[in-house]
Amino acid sequence: MLESWTSSQVRAAEEPLLAAGEPLMERAAFALHVHVCAALAELRGRIGGARVLVLAGSGNNGGDALYAGALLARRGVEVRAVLASDRVHQGGLDALLRAGGRVVDRPGDPDLVLDGLVGIGGDGSGLHGRAAEVAHGLTGGAFVVAVDVPSGIGVDDGTATGPGLDADLTVTFGAAKPGLLLPPAARRAGRVEVVDIGLTLDEPPAVARLDDSDVAQLWPVPTADAHKYTRGVVGVVAGSRAYPGAAILATTAALRAGVGMVRYLGDVGDVVVAANPEVVVGNGRVQAWVFGPGVSTDDASQRRRIQYALEHVVTGGEPAVIDAGALELLPERVGPHAVLTPHAGELAALLGARGEDVDRAGIEAEPLRWARRTHELTGATVLLKGPVTLVVGALGATYAQADAPAWLATAGAGDVLAGLLGALLAARVDAIHDDPTIVAALAATAALVHGRAAHRANPGGPISATDVAEALPGTIAALVEGP
Template sequence: MLESWTSSQVRAAEAPLLAAGQPLMERAAFALHVHVCTALRELRGRVGGARVLVLAGSGNNGGDALYAGALLARRGVEVRAVLMSERVHEGGLVALLRAGGRVLDRPAAADLVLDGLVGIGGDGGGLRGRAAEVVHEVVGDPFVVAVDVPSGIGVDDGTTTGTVLGADLTVTFGGAKPGLLLPPAARRAGRVVVVDIGLPLDESPAVARLEASDVGGLWPVPTADAHKYTRGVVGVVAGSRAYPGAAILATTAALRAGVGMVRYLGDVGERVVAANPEVVVGNGRVQAWVFGPGVQTDDASQRRRIQYALEHVLTGGEPAVIDAGALELLPERVGPHAVLTPHAGELAALLVARGQDVDRAGIEAEPLRWARQAHRLTGATVLLKGPVTLVVGAHGATYAQADAPPWLATAGAGDVLAGLLGALLAARVEAIHEDATVVAALAATAALVHGRAADRANPGGPVSAAAVAEALPGTVAELVGRA
């Protein structure tokens, strides 16, 4: 799991070490120069003779960059630095000049730019003044290595509302920062490498990202004495005569994810059973719900079935995935065992109905803020779909998953995600009742598996929602170590 901590958490961890004289900057600069050398070998085949441009601000990140530049100069790299003010790190500047580096007034052509403009104090308002001018004056298209964070992003909230120097590689120290994982800033960070410099980050992380190795501990793998009810029964209220595909995709995904039984409630049961004979049509025992995919606002019969399912969620504590057409039927408050799965437009509509002044563009600009607001207003776990899927759940549990290829932005993909997540909730009901934060972890797991199934279905190319559903069994088997 990749965990991240806010700027205040990092500063609190650094303070006692700095007071004790620990050489944190030296550790960071050495690791930074090693990663730059690796990048130069990949770009040019060798380190010596490369051209590196250091952009140094007045803070500690500027000092890290200057010291790393000095180490690079000693390895035969032509290092040039542009300083944002006269108040740069004195020791770093002296080291760079002694090693043969030079200071320029304006950026020169380089193979690689080392971005030490702004550190963990960045608020997402973008670069201003001389820093913004220098970024626009960078020559050509060099490889950019960000020192700790790309300059200009919101370090704690992932916002990017002004000029940002996007990175190809971010080398971050002590622990990742939330802005490296959160949308929209995550796409400006490139590949993220975390360097351990000995920070005692004992507090709970602000934002986490599940990795492949985490799935085995969260996925419900059946034991030898399992039966269909212990493996979970999921009830699906989805689709309509006009849109039967949503019902087929959601039930298919739940089955392929390994749930014990799928019950379907709706008007296209014959189509669902024709696609998947295992599906049982009609009421009966259900341990978790999926409702809303493919349901239209004028579909009175499906809306009645959703209301029936909602009663079970509210009074019986049954977990649920609430998607698409069911979001507008959401009562004022539910609980974290209910997972809302909107895209940005749907989340905006839900929030406006609760008195918030926001539109789709506002959600996309500040997704963490608005996902948290939706959680506060409804009590539900919120899974906000997008290029980076954001999950906010009970007790502040927050995940940011970036597993999906861009090809997954296709009709029906959300129906597959809903069915997949419903299967997980049905199989982990006891754990959910014991610890509400499990729901957010399961939602993040579903997003991870969904994205990897899309890649497995057709690596690097177009993919349909049906192909993603069919790729789920192999994806799960690989991730739980049983391939």
């Protein structure tokens, strides 16, 4: 798991070490230069003779970059620095000059750029003044290494509304920062490497990202005495005569994810059973629900079934995935055992119905803010779909998963995710009743598996939602087995 902490939490962890005279900047600079050397060796085959440009602002990350530049210069790298402030770190600048580096006015044509313009004080509004001029002056395809964070992003909230530098690699110190994981800023971070400089962070992380090893811990693997009810029964209210595919995709995903039984409630049971004869049509025992995929606003019969299921969610505490056409039927309050799975447009509509003034573009600009607001208003766990899937749940648990290829932006992919997540909730229903805070982690797990299945279905190429559903069994087997 990759965990991140806010800038204030990181600063608080640094204070006692700095007061004790610990050389945090020297540690950071040394580690930064090691990562730069590795990048140069991969790019050029050798380090000596490479051209590195240091962009230095007034903050400590500018000092980190200058000190790292000095270490690089001693290894035969041609290091030039452009200063974006009259108040750069003097010790770092002196070290660079002593090592043979030079200060220049223009960026030139480097092999690699060290971005030390703006540090963890960044608010997401982008670069301004001299820093913006320096960044704008860069030309060519130089490899960019962000020092701690890419300049111009919202370090704590992931906003990125103004101009900045997109990094190929971010080397971050002490702990990852939320903006490196959160959309939309995460797209500017490139690959993230965390450098240990000796910080102790006792508070829970602000934002986390699950990895494959976490799936092995969270996924329900049946024991020798398992039966279909211990493995979970999920009820699916999805699809219609107009949109039968949604019902097929949601039930297929739930089955392929390994749930004990799928019950289907709807008007297209015939086509669902034709596609998946294991599905049971009609009412009966259900441990978790999926409703909404492929349900339109004028589908009275399906909407009645959703209202029936919602009663079980609200009064009986049954976990649920509330998607697509069911979102507008959401009662005023539900618990964190209910997972809302909107995309940005659907979330804007849901919030607008509750008096919030925001449109799709506003959601996409500040997804963390609006996902948190939705959780506050409804009590539900919120899974906001997008290039980075954001999950906000009970007690502030927040996950940001970037596991899916861009090819997954295809019709029906959300139906597959809904069925997959419903299966996971049904199988972990006892744990959810004991501790509803686990729901956010389960939702993030489903997002990870969904993305991995998309990669597995056709690595590097186009996929359909059906391809993703069919890839689930092999994907899950590989994840629970581990390396």
